[in-house]
Amino acid sequence: MLSFVEQPSRWAWAEVDLDAVAYNVTSLIDSVAPASVWAVVKADAYGHGAVPVATEAIAAGADGLCVALVSEGVELRRAGIDTPILVLSEQPPETIADLLEYRLTPTVYSPDGLSALLSVAAGPVGFHLKVDTGMQRVGIQPDALDAFLDTVADTGGRARIVGLSSHLATADEPDHPALVTQIELFERLVDQVLEHGAVDPDQVVVHLANSAAALAHRRAHRSVVRTGIALYGISPGPALAAQAQLLRPVLSLRARVSMLKTVRAGTSISYGHRHRFERDTAVATIPIGYADGVRRQLSATGAEVLIGGHRHRIVGVVTMDQLMVDIGDQAVSVGDEVVLIGTQGHETIRAEEWAERLDTIGYEVVCGIGPRIERVLRPSIRT
Numbered sequence: 366m367l368s369f370v371e372q373p374s375r376w377a378w379a380e381v382d383l384d385a386v387a388y389n390v391t392s393l394i395d396s397v398a399p400a401s402v403w404a405v406v407k408a409d410a411y412g413h414g415a416v417p418v419a420t421e422a423i424a425a426g427a428d429g430l431c432v433a434l435v436s437e438g439v440e441l442r443r444a445g446i447d448t449p450i451l452v453l454s455e456q457p458p459e460t461i462a463d464l465l466e467y468r469l470t471p472t473v474y475s476p477d478g479l480s481a482l483l484s485v486a487a488g489p490v491g492f493h494l495k496v497d498t499g500m501q502r503v504g505i506q507p508d509a510l511d512a513f514l515d516t517v518a519d520t521g522g523r524a525r526i527v528g529l530s531s532h533l534a535t536a537d538e539p540d541h542p543a544l545v546t547q548i549e550l551f552e553r554l555v556d557q558v559l560e561h562g563a564v565d566p567d568q569v570v571v572h573l574a575n576s577a578a579a580l581a582h583r584r585a586h587r588s589v590v591r592t593g594i595a596l597y598g599i600s601p602g603p604a605l606a607a608q609a610q611l612l613r614p615v616l617s618l619r620a621r622v623s624m625l626k627t628v629r630a631g632t633s634i635s636y637g638h639r640h641r642f643e644r645d646t647a648v649a650t651i652p653i654g655y656a657d658g659v660r661r662q663l664s665a666t667g668a669e670v671l672i673g674g675h676r677h678r679i680v681g682v683v684t685m686d687q688l689m690v691d692i693g694d695q696a697v698s699v700g701d702e703v704v705l706i707g708t709q710g711h712e713t714i715r716a717e718e719w720a721e722r723l724d725t726i727g728y729e730v731v732c733g734i735g736p737r738i739e740r741v742l743r744p745s746i747r748t
């Protein structure tokens with residue numbers, strides 16, 4: 366569980382810029398209209414804080430929210446959020462009572478999932494049907510669709526399809542051939558569902574696009590786009606970096622210098638003594654480590670932090686709670702602010718920079734910033 370504070374209790378914290386969330390939501394709404402935007406706030410809003418991000422996104426015009434787990438939807442409802450909340454995959458039967466009690470919208474794609482839902486629901490229940498168009502993760506297989514629609518029809522109105530969805534596997538690679546294949550298959554399957562007569566075409570919400578498709582593939586927009594990473598101002602992948610530059614990064618990761626020393630040429634540092642200084646220099650210790658999401662291998666990739674608006678390299682392996690930085694001859698004091706992700710002066714380190722160094726994606730960088738890092742909301746009070 367993340368904690369939100371006005372004043373961090375340690376010299377390492379994350380700041381979450383809610384104005385940037387509002388800006389990103391508004392930009393997305395403008396660019397995908399007439400489709401509407403549903404904010405994907407699973408995994409604690411990708412490490413940014415589900416309740417504050419969801420609240421901000423709704424205030425900025427998002428029409429719905431998406432979560433991965435029933436417990437995530439329950440948290441939002443308990444915080445007083447009344448907007449539609451879609452649970453993106455089928456969930457364990459033991460969570461269905463909560464799902465219904467808290468008015469979450471289920472996604473269903475199997476006969477077992479449907480009967481589990483109906484065995485708990487007292488009255489008619491609406492659900493989104495997810496079809497697998499090529500992600501091969503979850504969703505009904507196209508050749509099983511007609512039989513499933515018959516099963517739904519046989520419930521005599523107890524189960525109602527109120528949404529149709531699928532998920533794209535390669536939207537962040539605009540030239541990947543699977544992208545168009547998936548979009549075309551989805552279009553055919555939507556027609557198949559409508560022709561079957563199992564849904565009311567005026568009532569059903571149709572959605573396929575994630576952030577990458579929302580930013581770059583208008584044909585995938587349909588009635589709703591489900592955007593996660595774009596809300597947080599992070600690019601879905603290198604091919605969409607230009608589009609993401611128009612968004613504002615929401616999260617910054619900050620710390621303070623906790624100790625300073627000078628070291629002589631020939632000195633080695635940190636576990637394994639993997640870094641050896643070639644010259645006399647100064648070293649700053651920063652009290653944040655891999656238990657907070659600053660991955661151990663970052664130093665081996667040449668990763669840097671910002672101090673006084675200048676880039677400085679992390680030296681030696683990152684330890685669990687602390688890391689060290691070569692600050693050369695820059696004048697630095699204990700307590701000076703360090704930016705690991707974010708902007709200081711004219712320099713910026715984006716989550717995408719870490720992602721590239723770590724051979725991963727920006728999603729994993731921000732989701733990896735652990736609960737020991739308190740989140741400071743900016744602005745702290747909404748008027």
Ligand SMILES: Cc1ncc(COP(=O)(O)O)c(C=O)c1O
Nearest residue numbers: 405453532575576591592593594
């Ligand atoms: C089913 C589904 N829809 C939408 C999203 C949002 O994707 P993105 O963060 O790329 O916008 C996700 C995220 O993983 C997802 O699993």
